[in-house]
Amino acid sequence: MELPTDPNLLVGLEKADDAGVYLIHEELAIIQTVDFFTPIVDDPFYFGQIAAANALSDIYAMGGVPKTAMNLVAFPINQMDISILKEILRGGIEKLKEAGAVLVGGHSIEDRELKYGLAVTGFVHPKRLLTKRNLQPEDLLILTKPLGTGIVTTAVKAQLADERLVRQVQESMAELNKKAAEVMAAFDIHACTDITGFGLLGHLGEMVEGSGKSVELWAGAIPVFDGIEPMASMGLIPQGAYRNRDFRKEMVVFEGSVPLWLQDVMFDPQTSGGLLIAVAKDQAQALLSKLIQGGITYSRLIGKVLEDPSQRIYVKTKQ
Amino acid sequence: MVEIDCKGLACPGPVLKAKEVVESQKPPSIRVIVDNPAAKENVSRFLGTQGYDICVETKEGSFCVIGTKKGEDIQETLIQERPRGATRKILVFITSRTLGHGDEKLGSALMLNFLKTLKELPNLWRIILLNEGVKLASDEGEAVGVLRDLEQSGVSILVCGTCLSYYNLIEQKKVGETTNMLDVVTSLGVADSVINIT
Numbered sequence: 001m002e003l004p005t006d007p008n009l010l011v012g013l014e015k016a017d018d019a020g021v022y023l024i025h026e027e028l029a030i031i032q033t034v035d036f037f038t039p040i041v042d043d044p045f046y047f048g049q050i051a052a053a054n055a056l057s058d059i060y061a062m063g064g065v066p067k068t069a070m071n072l073v074a075f076p077i078n079q080m081d082i083s084i085l086k087e088i089l090r091g092g093i094e095k096l097k098e099a100g101a102v103l104v105g106g107h108s109i110e111d112r113e114l115k116y117g118l119a120v121t122g123f124v125h126p127k128r129l130l131t132k133r134n135l136q137p138e139d140l141l142i143l144t145k146p147l148g149t150g151i152v153t154t155a156v157k158a159q160l161a162d163e164r165l166v167r168q169v170q171e172s173m174a175e176l177n178k179k180a181a182e183v184m185a186a187f188d189i190h191a192c193t194d195i196t197g198f199g200l201l202g203h204l205g206e207m208v209e210g211s212g213k214s215v216e217l218w219a220g221a222i223p224v225f226d227g228i229e230p231m232a233s234m235g236l237i238p239q240g241a242y243r244n245r246d247f248r249k250e251m252v253v254f255e256g257s258v259p260l261w262l263q264d265v266m267f268d269p270q271t272s273g274g275l276l277i278a279v280a281k282d283q284a285q286a287l288l289s290k291l292i293q294g295g296i297t298y299s300r301l302i303g304k305v306l307e308d309p310s311q312r313i314y315v316k317t318k319q
Numbered sequence: 320m321v322e323i324d325c326k327g328l329a330c331p332g333p334v335l336k337a338k339e340v341v342e343s344q345k346p347p348s349i350r351v352i353v354d355n356p357a358a359k360e361n362v363s364r365f366l367g368t369q370g371y372d373i374c375v376e377t378k379e380g381s382f383c384v385i386g387t388k389k390g391e392d393i394q395e396t397l398i399q400e401r402p403r404g405a406t407r408k409i410l411v412f413i414t415s416r417t418l419g420h421g422d423e424k425l426g427s428a429l430m431l432n433f434l435k436t437l438k439e440l441p442n443l444w445r446i447i448l449l450n451e452g453v454k455l456a457s458d459e460g461e462a463v464g465v466l467r468d469l470e471q472s473g474v475s476i477l478v479c480g481t482c483l484s485y486y487n488l489i490e491q492k493k494v495g496e497t498t499n500m501l502d503v504v505t506s507l508g509v510a511d512s513v514i515n516i517t
Contacts, residue, residue: 221489223480233367234338235362235365236331236334
């Protein structure tokens with residue numbers, strides 16, 4: 001498909017990044033993104049928060065600040081009580097407030113299945129724009145939220161999820177990547193993305209392709225929700241995880257000792273996952289300390305960038 | 320052989336159906352028919368955890384996952400959780416590298432002696448190391464060996480992952496299981512008594 005071009009379009013569709021970026025003038029570019037989905041938790045207020053956190057995340061992953069947002073709603077008005085929709089929207093607005101963005105409008109349609117999300121616009125200084133395409137050899141990789149939201153959501157459907165774990169996962173999904181983005185702004189960050197539907201290895205795969213480098217990951221260091229192992233081992237794995245795996249099977253090389261359940265977790269599609277940050281080696285420990293001090297306590301160093309241009313992800317058990 | 324037809328079921332449906340049958344009938348062999356690759360993988364994983372050897376047959380558009388029971392004894396060990404019965408659970412919660420506040424060398428020596436003497440404490444269930452306490456599990460010092468002995472004797476040792484990460488000690492940890500705050504809070508609640516070393 002031939003796309004219209006414009007010299008001010010800094011990041012467009014063909015670059016497979018988190019969001020589109022358009023240059024307004026030398027000191028300002030706008031970041032635009034849209035995201036919506038069907039409910040992943042039962043509580044409508046939580047669902048609203050999670051959908052908003054998920055939509056806002058792309059702005060943070062590109063180094064920007066969210067400014068305006070528009071609601072997207074599909075609602076089965078004849079089968080569902082309108083109070084549910086109100087709760088969802090209230091959840092969304094709460095997160096927008098926390099982000100410092102304003103709701104400027106929206107659009108709703110009637111649909112058989114409930115869907116909610118937002119289109120968000122953010123500002124960024126063009127020189128501070130972060131993409132997936134700039135991994136540098138020796139960079140260290142930091143992940144800021146634990147993995148496993150897709151597996152837990154599947155376990156909820158099977159009524160096999162522990163209530164505490166479900167709460168912990170909901171809170172994690174509803175947490176904005178705002179704080180992490182603010183902390184990293186003071187450091188020499190080379191590339192960044194957020195972990196969502198393609199899973200850790202899918203999104204890291206985009207960074208690897210965009211940068212023409214390879215990466216070594218340390219499976220044992222990757223933050224994972226407590227209690228995921230038995231669920232993953234017994235096959236409560238969403239279909240998307242297998243699609244992600246099949247799509248990346250040429251790129252990812254697992255060391256034999258990495259357990260299968262952990263491999264599955266690394267492909268698990270995430271909702272409103274954490275930031276994956278590539279930072280200059282000498283600043284990595286300082287950034288990690290600041291993230292933890294800032295309350296993002298699941299942040300971990302999970303791997304490093306290799307010079308190797310073969311565009312592979314080598315997953316070892318440990319460093 | 321028990322056969323279940325899970326065609327048309329999306330995940331986690333097939334695993335749930337297989338689970339129901341395995342738990343109620345405990346069949347020595349089982350065939351589960353599914354029609355999508357994700358269900359094939361998930362049912363294989365599930366039967367694997369239940370002590371079955373797995374083999375998969377592929378026919379146009381559907382998969383047949385066949386599980387055959389390995390030795391029965393494997394199943395037994397899976398079911399038997401560590402029996403703790405009604406014994407009291409004592410938790411020692413250590414958030415410092417030294418014992419007491421004062422001279423550091425004295426504090427280190429006292430901590431080492433404290434850890435060595437812990438084996439005399441009946442019903443010691445778990446030790447949690449937090450903040451500077453995680454250094455006890457990662458230092459070059461003797462504490463690591465003492466903690467290892469305790470672990471071998473059945474005491475569970477949890478080391479705060481965030482703290483290891485903060486002090487850049489993830490790779491240096493030599494003993495214990497890395498843990499998170501949820502586990503810490505749960506342990507504090509589950510324990511019958513908590514000994515707090517700050």
